[in-house]
Amino acid sequence: MTVIESMEAGVRTSPYVSTPARVLDVEKLTDLETLFVLEMGHGRALDHRPGQFVQAWMPGIGESPISICSSPTRGRAFELCVRRVGEVTSHFHRFRPGDELGVRGPYGNGFNMRSLEGHSVVVVAGGLGLAPARSVIQYIIDRRDHFDQFHVLYGTKTPADVLFRHDLSLWRHSALMNVMVTVDRPDEQWRGRSGVVTKLFADLPPLDPDRTSAVVIGPPVMFKFVVIELMARSLPADRIFCSLERRMKCGVGKCGHCQINSEYVCTDGPVFTYERMRSLPEAI
Amino acid sequence: MTGRILSHAELIELIDLLGASRRLIGPVRRGDHYFYEPVAGAARLALDAPQCVYSPKSFLFPPEETLLTFEKESGRFVAQPVLHDAPIALIAVRPCDIHGIRLLDHVFAAPPGDAHYEARRRQTFILGMDCAEPCRAEAFCADMSANTAHLGFDLMVARLAEKLEARATYAIEAGSETGENVLAEFGRGRAPGAVDEAARAERAARKRQAFPKRLRCDVDELPMALQRGFASKTWAQTAQRCYSCGSCNLVCPTCYCFNIRDDISLDGNCGSRVREWDGCQLRDFALVAGGHNFRSDPAQRLRHRVMRKGRWIQDRTGLPGCVGCGRCDGACTAKISIREMFNALAEEAGHDGD
Amino acid sequence: MKPRIAIFSLTSCEGCSLAILELEDQLLALLGGVEIVNFREGMTERAWDIDVGFVDGAVSTPQDEEEIRKLREHCRTLVAIGACACLGGVNTLKHQQPPLEYREYVYGAGAKWFPTTSARPLSAVVKVDYELPGCPMVKEEFLHFVKCALTGKQFRLPADPVCTECKKLGNLCRYEKGELCMGPLTRAGCRAICPAYGSVCEGCRGLLGADAVAAAREVFPARYGVPFDRIADRLRLYGAYQDDGENAISGVLQPSR
Ligand SMILES: Cc1cc2nc3c(=O)[nH]c(=O)nc-3n(C[C@H](O)[C@H](O)[C@H](O)COP(=O)(O)OP(=O)(O)OC[C@H]3O[C@@H](n4cnc5c(N)ncnc54)[C@H](O)[C@@H]3O)c2cc1C
Ligand code: SF4
Ligand code: SF4
Ligand code: SF4
Ligand code: SF4
Ligand code: SF4
Ligand code: FES
Numbered sequence: 001m002t003v004i005e006s007m008e009a010g011v012r013t014s015p016y017v018s019t020p021a022r023v024l025d026v027e028k029l030t031d032l033e034t035l036f037v038l039e040m041g042h043g044r045a046l047d048h049r050p051g052q053f054v055q056a057w058m059p060g061i062g063e064s065p066i067s068i069c070s071s072p073t074r075g076r077a078f079e080l081c082v083r084r085v086g087e088v089t090s091h092f093h094r095f096r097p098g099d100e101l102g103v104r105g106p107y108g109n110g111f112n113m114r115s116l117e118g119h120s121v122v123v124v125a126g127g128l129g130l131a132p133a134r135s136v137i138q139y140i141i142d143r144r145d146h147f148d149q150f151h152v153l154y155g156t157k158t159p160a161d162v163l164f165r166h167d168l169s170l171w172r173h174s175a176l177m178n179v180m181v182t183v184d185r186p187d188e189q190w191r192g193r194s195g196v197v198t199k200l201f202a203d204l205p206p207l208d209p210d211r212t213s214a215v216v217i218g219p220p221v222m223f224k225f226v227v228i229e230l231m232a233r234s235l236p237a238d239r240i241f242c243s244l245e246r247r248m249k250c251g252v253g254k255c256g257h258c259q260i261n262s263e264y265v266c267t268d269g270p271v272f273t274y275e276r277m278r279s280l281p282e283a284i
Numbered sequence: 285m286t287g288r289i290l291s292h293a294e295l296i297e298l299i300d301l302l303g304a305s306r307r308l309i310g311p312v313r314r315g316d317h318y319f320y321e322p323v324a325g326a327a328r329l330a331l332d333a334p335q336c337v338y339s340p341k342s343f344l345f346p347p348e349e350t351l352l353t354f355e356k357e358s359g360r361f362v363a364q365p366v367l368h369d370a371p372i373a374l375i376a377v378r379p380c381d382i383h384g385i386r387l388l389d390h391v392f393a394a395p396p397g398d399a400h401y402e403a404r405r406r407q408t409f410i411l412g413m414d415c416a417e418p419c420r421a422e423a424f425c426a427d428m429s430a431n432t433a434h435l436g437f438d439l440m441v442a443r444l445a446e447k448l449e450a451r452a453t454y455a456i457e458a459g460s461e462t463g464e465n466v467l468a469e470f471g472r473g474r475a476p477g478a479v480d481e482a483a484r485a486e487r488a489a490r491k492r493q494a495f496p497k498r499l500r501c502d503v504d505e506l507p508m509a510l511q512r513g514f515a516s517k518t519w520a521q522t523a524q525r526c527y528s529c530g531s532c533n534l535v536c537p538t539c540y541c542f543n544i545r546d547d548i549s550l551d552g553n554c555g556s557r558v559r560e561w562d563g564c565q566l567r568d569f570a571l572v573a574g575g576h577n578f579r580s581d582p583a584q585r586l587r588h589r590v591m592r593k594g595r596w597i598q599d600r601t602g603l604p605g606c607v608g609c610g611r612c613d614g615a616c617t618a619k620i621s622i623r624e625m626f627n628a629l630a631e632e633a634g635h636d637g638d
Numbered sequence: 639m640k641p642r643i644a645i646f647s648l649t650s651c652e653g654c655s656l657a658i659l660e661l662e663d664q665l666l667a668l669l670g671g672v673e674i675v676n677f678r679e680g681m682t683e684r685a686w687d688i689d690v691g692f693v694d695g696a697v698s699t700p701q702d703e704e705e706i707r708k709l710r711e712h713c714r715t716l717v718a719i720g721a722c723a724c725l726g727g728v729n730t731l732k733h734q735q736p737p738l739e740y741r742e743y744v745y746g747a748g749a750k751w752f753p754t755t756s757a758r759p760l761s762a763v764v765k766v767d768y769e770l771p772g773c774p775m776v777k778e779e780f781l782h783f784v785k786c787a788l789t790g791k792q793f794r795l796p797a798d799p800v801c802t803e804c805k806k807l808g809n810l811c812r813y814e815k816g817e818l819c820m821g822p823l824t825r826a827g828c829r830a831i832c833p834a835y836g837s838v839c840e841g842c843r844g845l846l847g848a849d850a851v852a853a854a855r856e857v858f859p860a861r862y863g864v865p866f867d868r869i870a871d872r873l874r875l876y877g878a879y880q881d882d883g884e885n886a887i888s889g890v891l892q893p894s895r
Contacts, residue, residue, distance in 0.1 A: 013367065016352060020361060060356070061548075063544070253394060254542070257562070259588070
């Protein structure tokens with residue numbers, strides 16, 4: 001057996017052994033966030049669902065859970081958008097095309113996209129939340145005729161924090177969807193809207209509450225207010241899907257770090273309906 | 285009646301037979317206390333040890349273990365899992381600890397199975413030792429229905445005649461095919477007779493009386509009592525004393541949380557990933573990058589542990605999250621007692637219901 | 639180029655110096671060509687360019703103070719090692735005695751020739767980049783630190799108390815023997831060496847945080863009948879200066895009321 005073969009045997013035996021993934025491309029998105037295009041060393045697709053995440057490993061440094069920010073409908077390569085906040089993520093930012101990191105996953109439940117079919121979909125994202133939301137958005141774009149109205153509402157603190165500008169401008173000019181972007185604190189150059197993301201709800205057309213689903217991903221403060229808006233439009237709590245973050249070590253429901261009350265975010269989540277979240281006092 | 289009756293000498297022989305092909309681990313006396321330790325032969329064991337200071341979980345789930353090693357070369361890496369599967373026999377495991385191991389089995393076997401735990405567990409023979417009376421004042425195993433085990437062992441021994449150890453007799457039963465095979469291979473002892481039947485019935489009757497009720501609610505009522513008490517003042521009141529030291533977690537036979545860290549060689553070319561015990565009472569357990577701590581208050585952490593032990597684990601696995609062994613009470617230098625917390629919340633819930 | 643490491647001692651006991659001597663040999667064996675500049679004999683007038691300067695001992699004399707300021711200027715990274723350098727260490731005991739008495743005790747009849755200031759940790763005088771506490775400091779932690787410095791890994795002190803290491807080792811808790819151990823309040827990293835050898839932890843690696851101290855104020859009087867001030871006296875043995883940066887706890891050991 002070659003070393004690589006025995007390693008692949010290891011992947012089957014221990015859930016903590018990563019598979020090598022190669023960096024194909026690197027794109028700086030903001031001062032803090034960088035997009036990495038990756039491909040698994042074995043050449044097969046990740047076979048993920050929008051909203052799932054991987055454990056990205058820098059051997060000797062550490063491992064971090066990172067959402068897959070591309071849709072499975074886009075081929076074998078997959079993308080991660082990484083914000084530099086600490087040791088592992090800083091190390092990640094040093095990666096260049098050709099470098100190899102370890103990847104375990106995909107993990108988590110992800111969004112059940114089939115259950116959204118036939119519905120109008122409102123995606124509300126705040127800050128880095130656009131990364132996981134982007135996998136949902138790309139998926140809907142690629143299967144556009146399966147969905148009714150499609151709205152994307154995105155808010156960041158400042159114009160400098162806006163992620164995926166290239167995507168946003170493409171989406172904005174596409175007839176497939178309605179995209180609205182706002183920043184909390186605009187600067188002189190900012191031509192778009194300003195204020196918190198909930199202000200964008202005023203411009204949403206009427207939605208049929210029985211046939212609309214919402215995808216909400218962002219910082220905890222955002223959830224509270226977005227959910228109020230959605231409930232005001234009579235969206236049922238079990239049609240509001242949120243993605244949550246916690247500390248994670250194993251990613252496979254063993255280490256206990258990601259618990260919210262009785263739930264394990266890595267296996268029961270990271271996607272929870274608002275209905276479920278309401279029964280978890282520590283969720284928001 | 286199934287099983288066999290063994291004399292003390294025969295039991296020692298049986299354990300040595302197990303030890304012929306496995307590393308023996310059982311209770312050893314150190315001063316006034318007992319610890320599970322590897323021994324060369326059964327004669328070294330304190331078979332009548334009440335409860336060991338630590339549960340035998342460290343032999344299945346070590347406090348620190350290397351999960352994998354890796355090598356790096358020119359931007360690429362190769363990683364190899366590290367698995368240990370040397371056969372061991374855990375001797376004189378008490379019912380509470382058997383229930384604890386069953387929970388670990390459940391958690392680590394849930395897909396994707398934890399190969400590291402499973403490799404050890406598959407090679408582990410468990411010889412249980414039933415309790416006829418409570419081992420300590422803090423134990424409430426009977427209240428948690430954990431002072432008897434019907435599953436989760438290969439052999440189970442109950443000491444019948446409680447006189448001098450050397451003259452004691454033991455009823456032994458198999459709980460697995462491996463256990464049955466070992467008994468058959470051993471071939472010693474005798475089939476139980478009418479006298480043994482009587483002795484066993486008498487022991488069972490005595491056992492029923494011997495465990496006082498130490499929980500002020502039924503084990504079935506506990507989850508609801510805890511749920512109702514989620515916003516109780518008890519958490520903050522009790523947590524004023526809590527050091528967040530994690531001792532209660534680390535001594536608990538049903539605690540399985542862990543951390544994983546990377547180690548690297550000086551030249552940066554090879555290293556390992558190591559897992560180590562962690563605990564939800566420790567301050568930084570739910571801390572994330574950027575400094576946000578999802579349970580920053582000691583009261584939140586105390587509540588989290590107690591809710592898990594009394595309700596959430598049961599909800600998730602159908603197995604008790606607390607086996608009532610009382611070790612956390614004993615280990616808490618701040619004298620915080622999970623049993624007293626259960627009782628306080630059960631009482632509050634009772635008053636609510638009135 | 640190999641990093642230049644310097645080791646320097648201010649006022650301290652033999653314990654840390656010995657550990658450092660041992661470490662120098664280990665370091666040389668480990669790192670081969672690493673350049674170790676030893677300043678134990680005192681500062682000379684040559685120009686220094688030091689990557690990592692390790693300093694043990696408390697700042698106890700005006701000379702100490704002058705030297706630590708100089709060292710700070712010449713070291714890119716300054717690391718305090720041992721309880722004295724991190725917390726003031728056993729040197730701070732003299733705060734509890736009249737000045738002349740301790741000077742006589744330490745320096746004999748010539749005491750009046752040795753004016754000393756109060757013993758302070760390095761951080762009371764200069765900016766310290768890292769602290770490796772313990773009395774003596776923990777050799778393994780020192781080596782781990784050097785490893786982190788060389789491989790670019792982030793160095794973090796353990797954020798858990800000594801009890802976690804004690805339990806992982808399977809020790810019998812000293813409280814079972816009726817002894818009051820400071821493990822629940824103290825930062826881990828020493829592998830619970832004192833309980834492992836049958837004595838209590840005296841807190842030489844410093845307090846873990848304000849929460850644990852607040853708990854101790856409740857626990858000792860109410861559960862053990864021991865006034866907190868007596869516990870605080872014990873914790874002061876290794877240093878009255880306790881400030882872990884992220885969670886400022888200096889002052890928590892002041893007598894209650
Ligand atoms: C489901 C999920 C999806 C995510 N998706 C993304 C994404 O798409 N993009 C993205 O950029 N981020 C994402 N994150 C967040 C990302 O995982 C963290 O930012 C990252 O793990 C931080 O690691 P670090 O080593 O850079 O930070 P560090 O702060 O160095 O943390 C290293 C590890 O230690 C822990 N830690 C932090 N501080 C301390 C301390 N003081 N003491 C002890 N331990 C500490 C951390 O929790 C982490 O486990 C996601 C998180 C989750 C749970
Ligand atoms: S806690 Fe109960 S089951 Fe466990 S050893 Fe004590 S008496 Fe036996
Ligand atoms: S919670 Fe306490 S009593 Fe219950 S099993 Fe764990 S250590 Fe034993
Ligand atoms: S052992 Fe006691 S003091 Fe320590 S964390 Fe547990 S409850 Fe708190
Ligand atoms: S001996 Fe000390 S350090 Fe060890 S568990 Fe007991 S209190 Fe903690
Ligand atoms: S056990 Fe306590 S006193 Fe002993 S070395 Fe560790 S921190 Fe210092
Ligand atoms: S990350 Fe380990 S249980 Fe969820």
